[in-house]
Amino acid sequence: MPVSALQTPADTLEGVLASIRALTLPDKAVIEGMEVLSASGRTFDNFSSRDGKLINKIAACDRADVDAAVHSARQAFEDGRWRALAPKVRKKILHRLADLMTGHAENLSLLESLDTGKPISDARNVDIPLAINSTRYYAEALDKVYGEVAPSPEDRLSYVVHEPLGVIGAIVPWNFPLHMAMWKVAPALAMGNSVVLKPAENSSMTALYTAQLALEAGVPAGVWNVIPGLGGEAGDALSRHMDVDMITFTGSGPIGRQLMRASADSNLKRVSLELGGKSPQIVFADSDDLDGAAANAAWGVFYNQGQVCTAASRLLVEETIKDAFVAKVIAVAKTIRVGDPFDPKTQFGAMISERQMNTALDYIEKGQAEGGKLLLGGERVRSESGGYYVAPSLLDIAQDNILAQEEVFGPVLSVLTFNDEQDAYRIANNTIYGLASGVWTSNIGKAMRAAKALKAGLVWVNGWDACDITSPFGGVKQSGFGRDRSLHALYKYADLKAVSISFKA
Structure with missing residues (x-):
């Protein structure tokens, strides 16, 4: 995958087509900092909605790959290679990721348009800039997370701290692939968690590309893994995994219900759902x-x-x-x-x-x-x-x-x-x-x-x-629960721990 500065945006159809032909298309999972084939060697066909033609074949991850990705994320979390870094260090790395995304914005836009069929102008002017903005927002917010000191008697000090949950499983939709991904990945990383991201099978390429940029930015291997694959295989395995602490999901109501059942059937992992609407x-x-x-x-x-x-x-x-x-x-x-x-x-x-x-x-x-x-x-x-x-x-x-x-x-x-x-x-x-x-x-x-x-x-x-x-995003009734965006999303990926210390007056 290229890591150098990218081309100037073309302003004609012919120019855009030439730029796309020059791209190296991501097609492998990212686990423990490496681009890897699926354990089974299987792939799935990625078709273009623009003309119905095959774009490429992408690694079809299943339970074995999910196990590997979750294990990698858990090891990264437990050994503290990310969460134990000083907030100012994590902040610098996430800003560096946003810088790299900005430098690679044209490639990301081309991949997003190629995958989804959305106008290249929307990818350039809306989707990718908003994904970058989310990354910067949470980079800047992460060292503004404060705890509380509780009112205590003179012989005791009680305080409350925010601690990262652990391994976050993020399942994102195909309509705004990278934009929605960074609504979840950026605050989860900002709070010190590890992430296993499952992109929609229709639109995996920008997530795979950005995970490589994250490694270049300094996010340690294993902290952010990406497992492309079918929802019934990779998504289901992730939602039922006993070592995933939370599933954050944007998508349909029926899948949201499946995720809640999977949580109940496994380890009662937390679930945050942004589902449908009829606005x-x-x-x-x-x-x-x-x-x-x-x-x-x-x-x-x-x-x-x-x-x-x-x-x-x-x-x-x-x-x-x-x-x-x-x-x-x-x-x-x-x-x-x-x-x-x-x-x-x-x-x-x-x-x-x-x-x-x-x-x-x-x-x-x-x-x-x-x-x-x-x-x-x-x-x-x-x-x-x-x-x-x-x-x-x-x-x-x-x-x-x-x-x-x-x-x-x-x-x-x-x-x-x-x-x-x-x-x-x-x-x-x-x-x-x-x-x-x-x-x-x-x-x-x-x-x-x-x-x-x-x-x-x-x-x-x-x-x-x-x-x-800066404004929270989410619904009520059968549109789900939990919020993306704003500081409320940041705290979603953390637990409250209350500590009381007794001492002699």
Whole structure:
């Protein structure tokens, strides 16, 4: 794997293709600081969502590889090669990792776009910069972790300290592979833990590449291991391993339930889950920025081809402005440039897989069968490329439609109507999920009432996804529990220990 400075970003499709052809594609696990084949020698096929063609074959890790990775992580934790380093030393190393990621940002962007089908412009301008920012944030935060001194009688000193949990198993999704990985890996490392990362089989390459950069930065061998493989093999083995202290997961509800069962069946390891969503974006007639609301309504669900856990997939519009507002949303959606992910001008690329594409198309059909009116899109596009593309789609639906309840995880926006505040909040809360929500209004009282009434881990007023690494991210209800981002995530990877020392007065 290259460790030298990388090329200047190409600004044409031909240039991007040439840069990708020059890449050495990661395909091996990283265990104990070494790139290794799977113990069985098996691999899995990694296909491009851009054109359906084979990218490469990646090591298919299974239980034997998980055992090796966890053993490596445990040894690294117990001998203190990382956790026992002075905070200022760990901080310097993580900053060095962020520096290397910055120097290799173009390669990371190319790999992310190649793996996922997302526009190269998004990988360059959003995904990789945010992954780097997460690394820097937790590097800077790690030496600001303080304990407490408890009120004690004169013959006793009692204090509380934060101690790393041990071995963290991180299982991350394919929609924002490195971004989500660093939401988990960076704070876990910052607290002194060892990590075994299992990336999604659709998108393993940036994790494998970055783990090598971590070694170059000075993270000791064994502290961060990466085990690519299938969820039913590598993921299941990691979740059931008796020497893993915590599983942190972002993904689907059914897998989240499996992870909780695995915890109960093994060593009662801690579990942190960020699961699905069916997030509402509420637009009141009194908003003084309906153009901004329309742009956020469109991009809130069509960004990343709708493959976002916080996608604003339900648009709730006050009845008096519905027709005019929906027309604004459609006008914005029609300007979105669908195209080849490697073209820097593309805004909307391919879905991750043929299966995910077909899921989205099936939901569109079901929504119409249940009375939904298709207002935009609804079909596969760019099929001649061999890739998996679905047009930005919008349907007008009733509250009992399947599209009002089930997560599509694709570019499908459903429009519902409400009459007043209480009606809006009732509809917004009428799902099993509670991840994100939004409201557009110029009435501060209404905004405050909405923030209190909406049952979600995130509430955004007059903006969508209006937050950053300093704000906790996670949901309520069946969207899971536990938080990524912010200092709250840092403390998630630590235990509290209370110490009392008695002495003679």
